[in-house]
Amino acid sequence: MIKQPTMDDVAAEAHVSRALVSLVMQDPSRVGQARREAVLAAVDKLGYRPNVLARNLASRHTCTIGIVINDLHNPYFVDVLDGIEMAATAEGYQLLLASGWGRTRSEQAAVDSFLDYRVDGVILAGSRLDSKTIVKAAKNAPVVVIGRSLRSELVDSINNDEAIGSRLAVDHLVELGHKAIAHIDGGSGAGSAARRAGYIATMNHHGLGHQIDVLSGNFTEMGGASAARVLLDRPKMPTAVFASNDLMAAGALNALEEGGLRIPGDISLVGYDNTTHASMRHMSLSTVHQPRERMGKLAVEALLERINRTRSTCRREVLKPSLIARSTSAPLPRQGP
Amino acid sequence: MIKQPTMDDVAAEAHVSRALVSLVMQDPSRVGQARREAVLAAVDKLGYRPNVLARNLASRHTCTIGIVINDLHNPYFVDVLDGIEMAATAEGYQLLLASGWGRTRSEQAAVDSFLDYRVDGVILAGSRLDSKTIVKAAKNAPVVVIGRSLRSELVDSINNDEAIGSRLAVDHLVELGHKAIAHIDGGSGAGSAARRAGYIATMNHHGLGHQIDVLSGNFTEMGGASAARVLLDRPKMPTAVFASNDLMAAGALNALEEGGLRIPGDISLVGYDNTTHASMRHMSLSTVHQPRERMGKLAVEALLERINRTRSTCRREVLKPSLIARSTSAPLPRQGP
DNA sequence: TGCAACTATTGGAGCGCTTCAAAACCTAGA
DNA sequence: TCTAGGTTTTGAAGCGCTCCAATAGTTGCA
Known part of the structure; x- marks a missing residue:
């Protein structure tokens, strides 16, 4: 650390006490004009910057x-x-x-x-x-x-409200006629459990309990891609996939297209988060928006x-x-x- | 801030001096075993955590x-x-x-x-x-x-090396047969000037000085999109666009497709940065990679x-x-x- | 002119820690 | 048993700032 001027230096330069300098640094208006200007001038001249460490230590809040x-x-x-x-x-x-x-x-x-x-x-x-x-x-x-x-x-x-979010996603797919709707979850990630639960509840609500199909993911693109590849290897694919976040949806989109499927022609995909990239025309991902x-x-x-x-x-x-x-x-x- | 134990509390609890506690906190091996264990026990018992503010202040480095x-x-x-x-x-x-x-x-x-x-x-x-x-x-x-x-x-x-990066991008497009190559720059953003200069130099090098066409951007998607829209409004479009970063390339891609153009069928696009999204199959952007x-x-x-x-x-x-x-x-x- | 009532400054005691010289304690050889 | 030489501990002086009680300086009003 390079040597820097301290409050004492400023005080000496301005011919006032350190306490006065402290006051000026906190609220210039609490000090008489003459001294205030002297202090400010000294601060400027020396290039003084208060040491936050010392300030926080002494004031007990940061x-x-x-x-x-x-x-x-x-x-x-x-x-x-x-x-x-x-x-x-x-x-x-x-x-x-x-x-x-x-x-x-x-x-x-x-x-x-x-x-x-x-x-x-x-x-x-x-x-x-x-x-x-x-x-x-x-x-x-x-x-x-x-x-x-x-x-x-x-x-x-x-x-x-993750339950509602998942419900919106599944409802949307069901309205489009889908029944075989798989879910890629977020593993131990925050919100993952609730989204998964919402998915399961809504599937059951629609009498689609037997179609429930949860693949494990981890909220990353890689995770979404590998879950999609698992799907691709199966003899029978779902007609729609609801991914627990957009990152995974993007990864899945990738892998699915790589596997020769068209989206949404062959398979529908819904994400979660409405990230900037989801909104881009090139991706144009259906997704759940959170404020x-x-x-x-x-x-x-x-x-x-x-x-x-x-x-x-x-x-x-x-x-x-x-x-x-x-x-x-x-x-x-x-x-x- | 909630009251927390200090080094003195620990010292009292362990029946040693504060200096000794300080030594233990810095490097336990420099202290005799008996005291060390006493101190460690006290630290544990009180849930002591050193105050970084005080430490940094006293030690003069952070x-x-x-x-x-x-x-x-x-x-x-x-x-x-x-x-x-x-x-x-x-x-x-x-x-x-x-x-x-x-x-x-x-x-x-x-x-x-x-x-x-x-x-x-x-x-x-x-x-x-x-x-x-x-x-x-x-x-x-x-x-x-x-x-x-x-x-x-x-x-x-x-x-x-921005000059080389821009050269690579332009060379690539020239090799593909393009001559009317426009550039969306990054405005006052870091690296923007060098990339623009590289573009101009390379265009000149290829005898394409009269085709030089710089649109102003700002390294954001929005910027890329509006630059592309400017292009779209022109009677004669370039056949290729080199954007100063991937974000702008993405925005441009967006706007260009919205304008009814196919990429790369109608117009080629090269970005800069090789961000994760550029690499995704769905975007699959040609770009310049930096380590x-x-x-x-x-x-x-x-x-x-x-x-x-x-x-x-x-x-x-x-x-x-x-x-x-x-x-x-x-x-x-x-x-x- | 004198004094109460303010306002503007200052001195100094910390904040919780490091650091280093000095003190205390040990060990082993004489 | 005594002491040189080494190791372990400690006391105390800061680090740069805040904050409060106390002092100095002003004003206004009877």
Whole structure:
């Protein structure tokens, strides 16, 4: 670290006490004009920048929130992040970001690191950490989770209604005449279980229980592609596939076309998340839309309520998703029995 | 912030001095076994976690590097980030991340914030900050820039050879028989100028100077789409388009198809960056590949050399890109003159 | 002119940790 | 038993800032 001027240097330069400099740095209007200008001039002259470490240490709060994103490669999370960023900076809070790189260990390390930095609060997006770990963290600082639910009263959560989302997707396919509808799930990923459950429930609701067909995936393109290849190897293919997120849908789309199938001619495909790429004409994926930015915003809102102790009870938001039908889903072509 | 145990609490609990606890926290092997175990037991019992703020303040270094990513929505940067993360954690360094959200002001704020946190070094990926600002930052902490060059001796840079990249793209199209090759540039984005220059040089080299046609873009999908629409409105379209990055190529692809053109039947398209989506069969974009993870790795390497003062001269890496021909580029169809 | 009532400054005691010189404790050889 | 030489611990002085009680300086009004 290169030697930098300290508050004492500024104080000496401006011929005032350090406390006065401190006041100016926090709120210039609380200080008489003459001194204020002297201090500001000194700050400018020396190129002084307050040391945040010292400031946070002494003031016991950081005005910073830590965000742990499960995987930055998933554009869905980046959109959520947009919402978080907007809300946080509007409230004067700084963001510290960390990616879990899809690994639980890295996520854990990121959370610990934030706690060590004494951030005022933590937002976990799509975390795969186990509940105990999260609750434990929540004892040190307020925690809000996005895209996952938790029993604890300590942890707020912002969720999409996965049951409805899955229902919308399956209903859509059923309306198009499909019966053999397979599902590629997200493995242990956040929200995966609920989406799968929604799929199963809706299939049953339509009397399609015997057609239930769940393939395991992992919320990545690779996962979607290999699940599709499993399908391709089967003697009898489903007529439609509902993937638990867009990334997997993209991978499946890929593999399916590689296998010589046309979409939606031979097989319909619906994703989940409505990521930017899904919306592109070239992909034009039918998918379930979640109000991502709004989720980020609500997360910040909830977190601040905890930080400011405006609320001590638990808050659990569940937002309604909607279906966006594009061109990867089409009516089942009439065929002989 | 919730009250947490301090080093003094641990010292009292273990009946030793605070200095001893400090030693244990840094390197347990430097302390006699009996006390060490007592301290460790106390740490465990109290759930003690060292306060990083205090530690960094007292030790005057943070073992942390700050990364400012121009735009997290661009998967290219996330790949670079992968490389950075691997290299940094391997060396025992922590990462603090910030996104510029495509806004210069946010980037500036992120850099300032890192400097205020007294990170040991900063990596800027795709930064649009002006040189002076970056050089000024470099006076406070070592700075490495990725995907942009800088005159200063203080700042190391890791770059892709944009001239070669553009040449590869244009050569490829020329070999396919194209002559009317337009270029969508990245506006003021990092690397944009060099890619444009490479395009112009290569066009001239092929005696195609009169065909040079540069449309302005901004490295986003939207930008690519609107540039393509400009093209669509023209009486005479080029037969090929070289976009300055994949995101814009995707947007252009979109708009072009929307305009009723087939790709590559009616018009060929080449991108730049070889992002994951470009590689997907459904997009299958011809593009220029950059060794992204390697760039991240080299950036960390260079930064650590500065931090450890192993090197004080400037290091400028320029990596060779390669062309990946996929299915958005095809030979020019024979037509009457 | 004197004093209450403010407002503008300052001194100094921390925040929780590192660091290093000095103190305390050990060991082994004389 | 005593001591040189090594190892283990400790005390205390910071790191750069905040914050509060206390001091200095102003104003207004009787």
